[in-house]
Amino acid sequence: MMNVERLTLSVEGNTKEVLHGITTQFKQGEMIGLVGPSGGGKSTLLRCLALRDPWTGGDYSWDDKKIISGGGKGSQKYRSKCAYLEQNPSLNPEKTALKNVLIGQVGQTSWIRRVTGMVRSDDYMGAMDELEKFGLLDKAHVKAGKLSGGERQRVAICRALVHGADFIAADEPVIGLDPKSAENVLGTLQDLCKNKGKTVIAALPIELAERFCSRIWGLVDGKIELDVTGRRLTESEKRSIDLI
Numbered sequence: 001m002m003n004v005e006r007l008t009l010s011v012e013g014n015t016k017e018v019l020h021g022i023t024t025q026f027k028q029g030e031m032i033g034l035v036g037p038s039g040g041g042k043s044t045l046l047r048c049l050a051l052r053d054p055w056t057g058g059d060y061s062w063d064d065k066k067i068i069s070g071g072g073k074g075s076q077k078y079r080s081k082c083a084y085l086e087q088n089p090s091l092n093p094e095k096t097a098l099k100n101v102l103i104g105q106v107g108q109t110s111w112i113r114r115v116t117g118m119v120r121s122d123d124y125m126g127a128m129d130e131l132e133k134f135g136l137l138d139k140a141h142v143k144a145g146k147l148s149g150g151e152r153q154r155v156a157i158c159r160a161l162v163h164g165a166d167f168i169a170a171d172e173p174v175i176g177l178d179p180k181s182a183e184n185v186l187g188t189l190q191d192l193c194k195n196k197g198k199t200v201i202a203a204l205p206i207e208l209a210e211r212f213c214s215r216i217w218g219l220v221d222g223k224i225e226l227d228v229t230g231r232r233l234t235e236s237e238k239r240s241i242d243l244i
């Protein structure tokens with residue numbers, strides 16, 4: 001169980017509060033769709049939950065282990081358990097899919113590993129196994145710059161898992177993908193939650209959130225105004241969070 005208490009995030013020298021004391025809980029195996037109007041704070045919340053941005057205030061615990069107390073960013077040990085997937089995954093276009101997976105993501109893996117590129121042979125096997133599971137074995141030696149959007153996103157998911165992610169925060173992970181690739185990526189994330197006990201929170205258009213997620217958070221003006229499990233939103237709920 002992840003417990004978020006009074007999460008606040010201020011920017012511009014603490015003069016502008018973007019997240020206003022969010023308190024919530026989520027658990028392993030959940031896939032949560034984050035919806036809401038533009039500028040409501042979705043990306044900011046995802047970055048905070050994935051320990052990429054320091055919290056201005058609040059407490060964060062996982063299974064009763066305190067990760068953040070009164071603000072801050074948490075330790076590298078926990079950061080490596082979280083992955084942050086961007087719209088456009090930041091892969092090195094000159095390196096192969098395999099190498100990108102092995103080296104890891106900024107924030108999730110240590111800089112030494114990324115600078116030296118040093119890997120052990122069992123890391124190599126683990127990465128190839130994971131690429132195979134995602135149907136990317138034939139792309140392992142292709143440079144990331146030559147992969148399609150959906151393939152790049154799946155390489156990024158693979159990379160997150162190889163480096164031990166239990167929690168994936170995804171910021172509009174399928175924007176710009178064709179419907180089939182989008183389904184493929186979201187199906188992959190759904191499967192990780194249902195069958196591997198991973199936790200995913202993803203900013204998504206409402207139609208996709210309703211189709212793929214077990215729970216929906218409506219974020220408006222830095223607050224979770226709606227929290228619905230196991231069903232679609234009603235018209236009046238959609239209206240209440242400015243979606244229609």
Ligand SMILES: Nc1ncnc2c1ncn2[C@@H]1O[C@H](COP(=O)(O)OP(=O)(O)OP(=O)(O)O)[C@@H](O)[C@H]1O
Pocket residue numbers: 011012018037038039040041042043044045
């Ligand atoms: N570092 C920053 N400096 C100044 N303002 C910021 C910063 N980070 C976020 N904001 C502001 O916080 C608000 C929330 O931004 P955020 O990107 O989290 O919203 P969002 O819901 O993801 O929007 P969108 O759906 O358009 O991507 C916006 O008004 C944004 O301008």
